[in-house]
Amino acid sequence: KILILDFGSQYTQLIARRVRELDVYCEIHPFSHFPEPDEYTKGIILSGSPCSVMDEGAPDLDIKKLEKYPILGICYGAQLLAKKHGGTVSRSEHREYGRAKLAHINAHYDLLKEIEIGSQVWMSHGDTITELPEDFQIIANTESIPVAAYKVEDKPIYGIQFHPEVTHSLDGKALLRNFVVHICGAAQDWTADIFVENTVRELQEKLGDDKVVMGLSGGVDSSVAATLIHQAIGKNLYCIFVDNGLLRKNEFEQVLESYEGMGLNVKGVDAKEDFYKALEGLTDPEDKRKAIGRVFIEVFDREAHTIKDVKWLGQGTIYPDVIESVSVNGPSVTIKSHHNVGGLPEKMNLKVVEPLNLLFKDEVRNVGRALEITDNILGRHPFPGPGLGIRILGDITPDKVRILQEVDDIFISGLKENNLYDEVWQAGAVLLPVQSVGVMGDERTYEQVVALRAVTSLDGMTADWVHLPYEFLADTSNKIINRVKGVNRVVYDISSKPPATIEWE
Numbered sequence: 001k002i003l004i005l006d007f008g009s010q011y012t013q014l015i016a017r018r019v020r021e022l023d024v025y026c027e028i029h030p031f032s033h034f035p036e037p038d039e040y041t042k043g044i045i046l047s048g049s050p051c052s053v054m055d056e057g058a059p060d061l062d063i064k065k066l067e068k069y070p071i072l073g074i075c076y077g078a079q080l081l082a083k084k085h086g087g088t089v090s091r092s093e094h095r096e097y098g099r100a101k102l103a104h105i106n107a108h109y110d111l112l113k114e115i116e117i118g119s120q121v122w123m124s125h126g127d128t129i130t131e132l133p134e135d136f137q138i139i140a141n142t143e144s145i146p147v148a149a150y151k152v153e154d155k156p157i158y159g160i161q162f163h164p165e166v167t168h169s170l171d172g173k174a175l176l177r178n179f180v181v182h183i184c185g186a187a188q189d190w191t192a193d194i195f196v197e198n199t200v201r202e203l204q205e206k207l208g209d210d211k212v213v214m215g216l217s218g219g220v221d222s223s224v225a226a227t228l229i230h231q232a233i234g235k236n237l238y239c240i241f242v243d244n245g246l247l248r249k250n251e252f253e254q255v256l257e258s259y260e261g262m263g264l265n266v267k268g269v270d271a272k273e274d275f276y277k278a279l280e281g282l283t284d285p286e287d288k289r290k291a292i293g294r295v296f297i298e299v300f301d302r303e304a305h306t307i308k309d310v311k312w313l314g315q316g317t318i319y320p321d322v323i324e325s326v327s328v329n330g331p332s333v334t335i336k337s338h339h340n341v342g343g344l345p346e347k348m349n350l351k352v353v354e355p356l357n358l359l360f361k362d363e364v365r366n367v368g369r370a371l372e373i374t375d376n377i378l379g380r381h382p383f384p385g386p387g388l389g390i391r392i393l394g395d396i397t398p399d400k401v402r403i404l405q406e407v408d409d410i411f412i413s414g415l416k417e418n419n420l421y422d423e424v425w426q427a428g429a430v431l432l433p434v435q436s437v438g439v440m441g442d443e444r445t446y447e448q449v450v451a452l453r454a455v456t457s458l459d460g461m462t463a464d465w466v467h468l469p470y471e472f473l474a475d476t477s478n479k480i481i482n483r484v485k486g487v488n489r490v491v492y493d494i495s496s497k498p499p500a501t502i503e504w505e
């Protein structure tokens, strides 16, 4: 495996994803505490950072003790390595941000093998290495900086100023392959098929004849996790799918049907009334999220108690949820509390089994394909745990849910019919707490406004609105206003994240 030590760069997860794309297993750990490298550790990557190595209290670690392994320092990581060996790092007058071209490549070095002069790389730094320690050699520069890449003499230790993990570094993948595969000699055995085989075996050993209960949501993660556990222990997996009254139109029935088709043992629980009652009169977004989370736990707990002798709770947690984030600019603030089943294990006194907690989202999909899960589950857009509850602004009533379900269904079906669904990362409709005047026939109307939202994104952390064709938007708006009683105006959300978020609440 490859160990990635995180100094707080926004790109650290991308490094891991690029390494995984080479079918090489890697782990991210904070620079301040990470597991001792062992016989399986083939190399170490040091990430970038928003800090400057010259800052007082800048992230630091005892690098010397890692130097028996191959090391690749990226940006801050490269500067830290150079500085600790006696080199000089200086603050440049201008931040260098964007594309640059590699010049003067010393191509006989393995790190840049098959990468040509002029190769485009992505820079994002304020500091520059101005002087290298004696036993360091420059292997590439650019027009604006003297040290774009270096190597330590006689050791497989390298530093690069640019970011190979960003796709704008056109040979970034080749560079990472050179390091990870050729220099470190890491095995390329991190594939979906091998993952499935190993995980099923490990689950069998871990779970034995124990019973596992698991809440399904219809989403990719919980479906793939359940399928893996099901392959391992069969009917000892008990799944529960709760209708919280905030699902999309016909979603409860359709998802249950898919699960049954997959051979899972699933109980559908209609708990709509519990949720509506708890939400009555609540308008604050955080209050609504908390109420939905609380009722879910109550309902799930009640249902799980009808199964005898359950020992485990299965969850679809994925790697980004468990990577410990490094906060070098003070504690990060909670923008929204993401409520799904947090708090369940403690309350139920169950041990937790999370077969996907080492996988990124795209890897979960690959595993899903290896398990032959249908596209209609694997290709689904993400849908938030609190469902339409956070897309109905203000208080929630069953009537409003019905209106929004109709609008959402027209929008999403339209995307599918026009082959736009797969181009969009997530789409949905929002019911605004606003009425506007309209005219239908000869009548004045005074009805609700809905907003449509469609975004592209990689992981939900940043997003951009999709430039849907005007004809499609016009057609969708017409259908919504003509068919959904109570709505007389449709708007399209053209905000990116940041500064907006994907959901309105």
Ligand code: XMP
Binding pocket: 289, 336, 337, 338, 339, 340, 382, 383, 384, 385, 386, 426, 460, 461, 497, 500, 501, 502, 503, 504, 505
């Ligand atoms: P925001 O609105 O924060 O959303 O830009 C980012 C992504 O997260 C989803 N989301 C949630 N998912 N429980 C979830 O499982 C939640 O409470 C929750 N809130 C937002 C949102 O749909 C988007 O994909």
